[in-house]
Structure formats: C-alpha cells, structure tokens
Amino acid sequence: MMDLSAAHLESFLEMMSVERGAAENTLTSYQRDLEDILSFLKARGVTAAEAGPDEFRAYFADFAAQGFKASSQARRLSALRQFYKFLYAEGIRTDDPTGVLDAPKKGRPLPKTMSVDDVTRLIGQAEAEALAEPRLDRLRMAALIELLYATGMRVSELVSLPASVLARDGRFLIVRGKGNKERMVPLSRSAIAAMQRYGTAMQAETAARGGEAKGGEAKGGEESPWLFPSSSESGYLPRQVFARDLKGLAGRAGVRVASISPHVLRHAFASHLLANGADLRAVQELLGHSDISTTQIYTHVLEERLHDLVQNHHPLAKQAKKQD
Numbered sequence: 001m002m003d004l005s006a007a008h009l010e011s012f013l014e015m016m017s018v019e020r021g022a023a024e025n026t027l028t029s030y031q032r033d034l035e036d037i038l039s040f041l042k043a044r045g046v047t048a049a050e051a052g053p054d055e056f057r058a059y060f061a062d063f064a065a066q067g068f069k070a071s072s073q074a075r076r077l078s079a080l081r082q083f084y085k086f087l088y089a090e091g092i093r094t095d096d097p098t099g100v101l102d103a104p105k106k107g108r109p110l111p112k113t114m115s116v117d118d119v120t121r122l123i124g125q126a127e128a129e130a131l132a133e134p135r136l137d138r139l140r141m142a143a144l145i146e147l148l149y150a151t152g153m154r155v156s157e158l159v160s161l162p163a164s165v166l167a168r169d170g171r172f173l174i175v176r177g178k179g180n181k182e183r184m185v186p187l188s189r190s191a192i193a194a195m196q197r198y199g200t201a202m203q204a205e206t207a208a209r210g211g212e213a214k215g216g217e218a219k220g221g222e223e224s225p226w227l228f229p230s231s232s233e234s235g236y237l238p239r240q241v242f243a244r245d246l247k248g249l250a251g252r253a254g255v256r257v258a259s260i261s262p263h264v265l266r267h268a269f270a271s272h273l274l275a276n277g278a279d280l281r282a283v284q285e286l287l288g289h290s291d292i293s294t295t296q297i298y299t300h301v302l303e304e305r306l307h308d309l310v311q312n313h314h315p316l317a318k319q320a321k322k323q324d
Helices: 005-018 023-044 054-065 072-087 116-132 136-151 155-159 165-166 189-208 239-253 261-273 280-287 292-313 317-324
Strands: 172-176 182-186
Touching: 005 023, 005 072, 023 054, 023 072, 054 072, 054 292, 116 136, 116 165, 116 189, 116 239, 116 261, 136 155, 136 172, 136 182, 136 189, 136 261, 155 239, 155 261, 165 182, 165 189, 182 280, 239 261, 280 292
Parallel strands: none
Antiparallel strands: 172 182
C-alpha cells in the first residue's frame, strides 16, 4: 500500500490554517510533532492509514524513555488526536485509533525545601539577633521561626495563634487548621524557650504602655487576644509581613533569599522528619492533611531513605563495599 502519510499531513495542516485559522506557531508545532510520529511509524513499516493503538503506545513509551515530560507527551497526543479526527472526517480512516489511548499522568512537582544546614543558619541568625538586641520585633522573629520549624504549621495557623498559648505549661500546642479542625503538635525545647522569651517581653511592654501594644498593635488600647498582634484588619501579624521579614533574615544569614518562604520551612519540617525515620502517617497528622495522598508528595524522601538503608545495611551491599 502506497504511503500517503506525508500528503495526509499536508492536507491536515492546510485545513488547520484555512478552516481553523491556526497561528503559524501552532502549525509549526503540529508539523514537528506529527512528522516525528510518522517517522516512527515509517521505521516500523506502518502508514498513518494503517496504524493502530499498539503502534502509538510504542511511540509514546519510546518518547517517555527519552526523558520527555508528561506535558510534552500530552501535547503530542493532542496533535495526534486532531490529526486522526481529520483523517476520520475525510473518510481516510473508518475509526479513530487514538480514542483508546490514555493521557500521560502529570507528576506533582516536588515541594521546595531547605537543607538542615540552611535551617540551622536561619534559626541561629534569629537567635543571635534576639540575644544581641532583645527588641520585641527580634524576639518575635525568633519565636516565629522556631515555632514554624518545630511544628510545620501553615503560616496562617502560626500568625493567628491565640495569646492564651502562653498560659499553657506543656510541650504541645493545639492548632486550629483547615475546616476548623484541631490537632495537637509537639514543641521543641528551643521553640518553647523562644516563645516564652517573646511572651514575657510582649507582656512587659503591654503593661508598661497601659494595655496598648507597641505601635498600636492592639486595637482600642485593649490587650490583644493574639500571640502576634498587629494593627492590621485581622488584628494579628499579616502573613505577607512575616514572609518579607523572613527573607530579610535569610539574607543576613547567608541563605539564598529566593529559596525561602514560610511554606518552604513547612516543607523542610516534613522532609527532615521523614529523612530521619518518621512515619508518613505521623507526618500527615502533624501537617494537618486530611488525606494521605496530599502527604505523599514527600515519598521521594522515603525512597531515598530506603535506598540508603539497603545500601548501608543489606548484607550483600556490605559485602560489595568490602570487595571494592
């Protein structure tokens, strides 16, 4: 059978241009993608008029093996489907072999995180500044960052903590998260100490100013119900202000500013726990995820840990190291 694949492609591109008004860039993209597919079919001795689902599955398997992302695979599949709709409409095909092909699954991007060294430098910088000049804003930053890394709270949960947490004598916090659900999160000793230093300074300043927090942070001269009060509409520290101040701290600590945000610290909390042996379900509870599938974005950390476990502790791996 004569191979008219190239002619069919030319007719398809002409239709897209004349009838659909496709842009030049779109036509070039379709031509490039479809020529690559037709070249693959030709190497297997199959024409566009003959090709079936198995040939296309083989093509996309080969395409994926070359390292192309799911988004690139999806674009080529879309072009292929448009092409075969045209062939069907023109009577060149009596079926559409692309109808049974599954769209490639797009992997969820891995969350940005930080190394333990970077987190240590960040916390160390906040502590050093608070000790060198124990102003309320510096003590607040030290408390914020210690609490965030110790608990993995969402930034919205952190900045809206009630002042009543200062009255609790324990190593746990009750956090009110999404859907008004409460969960209990443990605190590190350093987080407790930072929070208490900040709380003591805030209460002393509030008392000295007759119930009005610094900068009018408590509205109407009343004592604020929030741990991190502010003159904002909500009455507590805006998350954007904390994010801005965190970047400033990162710059002073020598940590790459572009890579830092409150959310990145939350991810660092989860990643570092898993890397050191924590159970995925426990991390789910600490993060306040209602579904384990949300927490499974961190499975790459578990995979690395399991790989290291096998390499360092499996008898055959140990034997291979001795032979090297």
